[in-house]
Amino acid sequence: MPPVTQPPARVVVLISGAGTLCAALLDADEPAFAVVAVGADREAPGLAVARERGLPTFVVPLAGHADRAAWDAALAGAIAAHRPDWVVCAGFMKLLGPAVLGAFGGRLVNTHPALLPAFPGAHAVRDALAAGVTTTGATVHLVDAGLDTGPVLAQTPVPVLPGDDEQQLHDRIKAVERVLLVDTLVSLTSSRSSVP
Ligand SMILES: Nc1nc2c(c(=O)[nH]1)N[C@@H](CN(C=O)c1ccc(C(=O)N[C@@H](CCC(=O)O)C(=O)O)cc1)CN2
């Protein structure tokens, strides 16, 4: 009896900026998962890559809602419309609230440009440079209600070189993130890709 191969895991990616990590997921030729939609909290430049490939996109701006809870609920609904097995934050610069966490908790992944628990938050690369560390890195973790406090799934160290500015260091970290994020998502989704 040949192994039964299940369909790829459905992945929704959330971005806020250039979306180069999202592009790495779109370019990954991995049978275990498929990006089915890309969402953002603003009209992010990275949405263009998804649109060029004919993928659905959605934008849920905070400003468009009465308060944070209403935004969180609207974002949860926009994500749910695409029936994801996993949701990946790839440079998504908003803290997710109870509605999204309640709907997708345990199936929410984030990539962070530091070796958590070091340098959490929105400015990790700048903070690592300011701290004068010689090694930083990339972390992929499950998302919980805290700020970058969810269980770590994978980490890779990245050297800080003399004279690095924020952009140079961040570019070096992103090169590592592109591999770490794809590899971690393959690990999370491969257990369902074939049933003997
Ligand atoms: N509930 C969670 N949501 C998110 C997490 C998380 O760990 N728990 N990770 C972030 C991504 N992230 C770090 O990796 C991060 C993003 C943004 C911020 C932040 O302070 N955002 C501000 C607004 C910043 C802006 O609009 O430019 C805010 O939300 O008020 C901290 C950490 C994804 N979501």
Ligand SMILES: NCC(=O)N[C@@H]1O[C@H](COP(=O)([O-])[O-])[C@@H](O)[C@H]1O
């Ligand atoms: N705290 C969250 C955070 O800093 N996320 C970081 O934003 C970048 C997005 O790059 P991209 O828009 O080119 O994919 C990535 O380095 C990601 O780790």
